[in-house]
Amino acid sequence: MAQENGLFIYGIVPSDVEPTPEAEGVGSPPGEVTAVRHGKLAALVSEVGLEEPLGRPDDLTAYERLLDGTAVVAPVLPVRFGTVVTGADAVEDLLAAHQDRFAAALDEFEDRLQYTVHGRFDEQEFISGFLAENASAAALADEVRGRPEIESREQRIRLGEMISQAVELRREAENRDLIDAVGRYAVADAPLPPSHELDAVRVSFLVAGDEEDEFVRAVEDFAEQRRDLIRMRLIGPLAPYDFVSAHQLVE
Missing domain, CATH: 3.30.70 (Alpha-Beta Plaits)
Known part of the structure; x- marks a missing residue:
């Protein structure tokens, strides 16, 4: 057949x-x-x-x-x-x-294209910085250091939750800072859900053709200021996936 x-x-x-x-x-x-x-x-x-x-x-x-x-x-x-x-x-x-x-x-x-900025925290750098700023978390880290996992399970879970919450709060702040820093060169922006637990930024931008060079330079400057903490990628130019889908225009 x-x-x-x-x-x-x-x-x-x-x-x-x-x-x-x-x-x-x-x-x-x-x-x-x-x-x-x-x-x-x-x-x-x-x-x-x-x-x-x-x-x-x-x-x-x-x-x-x-x-x-x-x-x-x-x-x-x-x-x-x-x-x-x-x-x-x-x-x-x-x-x-x-x-x-x-x-x-x-x-x-x-004459408009999508660019997506995706950055991920360096795990060791983030945790070191977080423990230096948070005495409670640092005390927990000292408490579990060198102890068998089974004996310190509860403390490890609490420490993991504190780090996870800190990543989430910092991610929200970094996304806002990114939009503030480069949004003037974009027609629109669309923050995206994290694709990994250590995602630092994940935002798509719709960029007009005559603003592409300025936009790219602004992203590079943003990434350079954070290069020790965040590994940043600029993905594009792309079709405007995060701003329009033809199937969504059909009722």
Whole structure:
């Protein structure tokens, strides 16, 4: 029995956007990326088997690579990863039903890119600084030092809770400080949930093209001031995942 195919939708773009010939989609082997057009809009799609499991790391990488590469040259509204419809007619129906709303969103994201700042505390540096400032925690640390874990379990749990709370409070402060320091060069910001217990900052910014250099310099300055405590990464330019998703625009 022949496999039934559908279309994986990556994102919504203006109708004049053309996928590059070398663009590769999800699946194994990777599908060819094409555009389904309707009026002022197009959807970037590739053919996939309806029974084909998606979600491998290579699939997510292909999805992000296509959207991030597109965002550098044209506005794009990312569609939630894994969105598959039965065929081109279904894609055209989606575009027709939301033509004005999608077109307005694309206008809003013209010449704007996402950057995400992600920093993680150096564990030893953070704990050393915390114990130097907190006498109660330092006393607990002295109490458990050199003792068998089973004998000091209660104290270790209390100390761990104190450190965890301190990380959370410092993370909130660092996110605020980051937004204060670089937010003037961004159109919008979106603080994100931590992805690790030692996350220090995790914020996405929507940046206009003519502010990119200033934004990057401001992030570098922020990171330099904290380089002994926080290992910082600037991720981007990206499609505006944290500011718009086309599936969220559909009621």
